Amino acid sequence: QSVLTQPPSVSAAPGQKVTISCSASNSHMGNYFVSWYQQAPETAPKLLIYDNSKRPSGIPDRFSGSNSGTSATLDITGLQTGDEADYYCGAWDSSLSAVVFGGGTKLTVL
């Protein structure tokens, strides 16, 4: 059982917005600096968001993140078919001295 919980799947139409949530089973979300990764089929994960809301260079501003202290969210606006992938949240848990990942969310662009 993952420390971080994500919905197994989400879907939306092209051009629409989708939100993927990430919650912590241990009430530590407020202490986490959450990262988000995108993994297309048969490829390595790619960093989308770090430190809850920062984007690495080259990541379009259609991708945004936030952390309310109770849950983290990844928002994707202007959905494209190329956004179909699995999305994972992750964070360093200092109490566990471990990196924890969510179980992943499969995004389908209808």
Place this chain on the structure above:
Amino acid sequence: EVQLVESGGGLVKPGGSLRLSCAASGFNFHSYTMNWVRQAPGKGLEWVSSISSSSNHIYYANSMKGRFTISRDNAKNSLHLQMNSLRAEDTGVYYCARDGAAAGREFDFWGQGTLVTVSS
């Protein structure tokens, strides 16, 4: 350009051992914490281990403690994972990932992965 290239995967019997390597290039390898992350077939990401830039801070996921050993050779820009007492549930793709410089221990660059299959 940052590049991480894993090698050493393959088929091994339960109870056997395997040593994975990751060759790094395009950045100052000796300045970065490095990690191994694995993914079982059809499953999600699972962090395996991390090692700080000078090897003085090493961490493992609980299920790997005592069986896996992470190491690095900064002179050769290489990261390694020695895996002993392998089990069927260790099967998966093993990724080498660089730890970014921000607060959250994000993984900003990943290798393409190497497949480990534990089966008799």
